[in-house]
Amino acid sequence: MTRFLGRHWLLLLLLAGGVTLRVLTWLAYQPALLYIDTFRYLDNLGELRPTDLNPLGYTVVLKILLQFGGFAFVQAVQHVVGVLLALVLYRLALRYIRHGWLAAIVAAPVLLDGYQLQIEANLMSEIWFQAALVAMLWVLLSRGEPTPKRAALGGVLLGIAVLTRTIGFTIAVPFVLFLLLAGGAWRSRAGWKRIGVRTAAGLAGLAVVLGLYGTYFYTQAGRFGLTGAQGNVLYGRTASIADCGQLPQHDAGLLMMCPPEPLEERLGVDYYTHFRYGDPNWPAEPLPDERSKETLARQFAYRVILNQPVDLALAVLEDFGKNFSPEKKTFPNDVPVERWQFQLYYPYHDLGAETVQIYQAMTLAYDGVLPGADLELASFLRGYQLGGGYTWGPVLAAFGLFGILGAAGVGKARRSGLRSAAFLATGSGLIILLGSAAFEFSWRYQLPALVLLPLGGVLGLAAMFGLNKRRPGGGGRRPKMADYPDDVDKAAAAEFRSRYGDAPLSPLVVVIAAYNEAEGIGPVLRNMPTHCGDLPVSTLVVVDGATDNTAEVARENGAFVCEAPRNRGQGGALRLGYHLAAECGARYIVTTDADGQYDNAELPMLMKPLLDGSADFVTGSRRLGTGKYDSGIRWLGVRVFAVLASILTLRKITDTSFGFRAMPADLATSVTLREPQYQSSELLLGVMARGARVLEVPMTMNLRNNGKSKKGRSLKYGANYARVMTGTWLREYVLRGGKRRPYVRKQEVTAAEGRKTA
Structure with missing residues (x-):
């Protein structure tokens, strides 16, 4: 027992704090927090329409969980999943790292981040998206170089992540590169055959999941797809930077799509996505030709991308950089950070004139109680979150940097055996942040990186400084073993x-x-x-x-x-x-x-x-x-x-x-x-x-x-x-x-x- 405590003491402390905070969160907001997206999921429980804005991954999870309890039960399960994710990440890090305290750093953001706690209290897809990503990491990394079977299972889990949040598709890039690079098999001619088989297996696993879902989508919509989104987010991104003078002046339809506000007074992506494009009464004027609103918005976005690639890239990079800001605040024209912060009252998000009645009807139907917040507990949680109880942006940036350097082979990393593992975790975290920023910035979109960048960063750090587990026979001295059986x-x-x-x-x-x-x-x-x-x-x-x-x-x-x-x-x-x-x-x-x-x-x-x-x-x-x-x-x-x-x-x-x-x-x-x-x-x-x-x-x-x-x-x-x-x-x-x-x-x-x- 003494040996166990000596090795895992830091994790046990973090675990005690994480469990305590989750219990307080569950008691503070009953039966659960409901966001705007929650009602879309609830509205689709019966028909399971694949053509809605959100893919069906979380809707299916919610449908299953609600068979066993109400919203309070779902919130409790999501908190338990959050703790399990931390334990899995810790165990995965220990597969590569000698020091328990260093591996515990990987689990700390998931256990203690206030924004993580808040999203787990919401009936939202984020925690399940994180779970699919961590499961993929475990399958691919826990036993060394991936076999074709494990690569295929990793592809299946990535597909499940995509069906939970479509931004997960961006991880296909580091996923494939990892299968190509893992284990150094590419150094030999014989190794390329193994690489080809496992890469094909990984892509097949991903294709099976997305192909089956796309076929179901086709039966409902008459076209293949993963979500009912019709380019409104892409329109919002390009509308915020569009120079109307560069559009074809003879095309009245494209000019109608361009915002009337001058460039220097443009509003944010969120506004043009949801309040401009999402307004069923916009545009007020009749469309000038047979093209639909969706077609015009798509053509407008493509034209702006073609005309202003540098402006678009700079805007995306600016939003990407916000993830590493020292302070979590609402940037001009962005999604308010308050949506993801604990409030002293039970938060109602605007659903129209009958917002409160809709919330109350839902919680009464599933839990038999009205939504409410415990002022004392909510005050404590808000003070903890705003007082520094979150992953500091520069620390997240350091994790990303360490992961990149380790993957690149800096220091002792070249011989460490950790480079491909650091690359998969770090590459997945960074591409998720970059892919999200390509559409719009929200602090909510940073949360998947909490389970990816710390792992990649710690693996990279261990690789660079030789803190990984030693290989046998390397000339170093290991401590004697205890008597058999240990x-x-x-x-x-x-x-x-x-x-x-x-x-x-x-x-x-x-x-x-x-x-x-x-x-x-x-x-x-x-x-x-x-x-x-x-x-x-x-x-x-x-x-x-x-x-x-x-x-x-x-x-x-x-x-x-x-x-x-x-x-x-x-x-x-x-x-x-x-x-x-x-x-x-x-x-x-x-x-x-x-x-x-x-x-x-x-x-x-x-x-x-x-x-x-x-x-x-x-x-x-x-x-x-x-x-x-x-x-x-x-x-x-x-x-x-x-x-x-x-x-x-x-x-x-x-x-x-x-x-x-x-x-x-x-x-x-x-x-x-x-x-x-x-x-x-x-x-x-x-x-x-x-x-x-x-x-x-x-x-x-x-x-x-x-x-x-x-x-x-x-x-x-x-x-x-x-x-x-x-x-x-x-x-x-x-x-x-x-x-x-x-x-x-x-x-x-x-x-x-x-x-x-x-």
């Missing part, structure tokens, strides 16, 4: 048993630790023998928190796969594999690597001494056999550490780090293993201290079949390897008095079985 072991073993059952493995199990070995592990598994003599062989791949599709490749090639929820290092993965294999049916355990350095055909030679009873632990040796080295430092290191181990154990050892080894399952699980990274010498000295008979046999070691070694070549790595070797010797030989009793196997094999296997 939290990672328990979670991974439980998931494995839920997938395969309690005893799915054969008596002989080959355990492979794998981290980001998707490109190399396939040939290793395909060349693995199915039998060693009469003993059937199972292969157990322990995927150590990989960020690519190693697990999927391993399953496709017939291996049993155990996935550790976070990366700890090869030692942690192998220890988990030893215990899981022993618990699930293994009598003998063999280890090999995922990179193709060892010859699987030598498995019978490795197992023979173990099965005929002449040894308890059999390890290959490249010095007795054949070995290739990728550097002179590696060649020297093998010999130096062999000499050190021989001195410490008083018996000749030629190779301490050969990864192709065989041992009884009970011996593997009886040794104390706490090193997450430099585990080979810890295991070797540990079994010798237990009194096991160790035998080295001549074997072959090749270079990796792909990529680079994760062990590093530096003197720092060598120093850490020596530290582990001497530390293990002190623990096992000096403090515990190793070799006081000879090791005795729990399960002896017959000579006949040994002969069969040989």
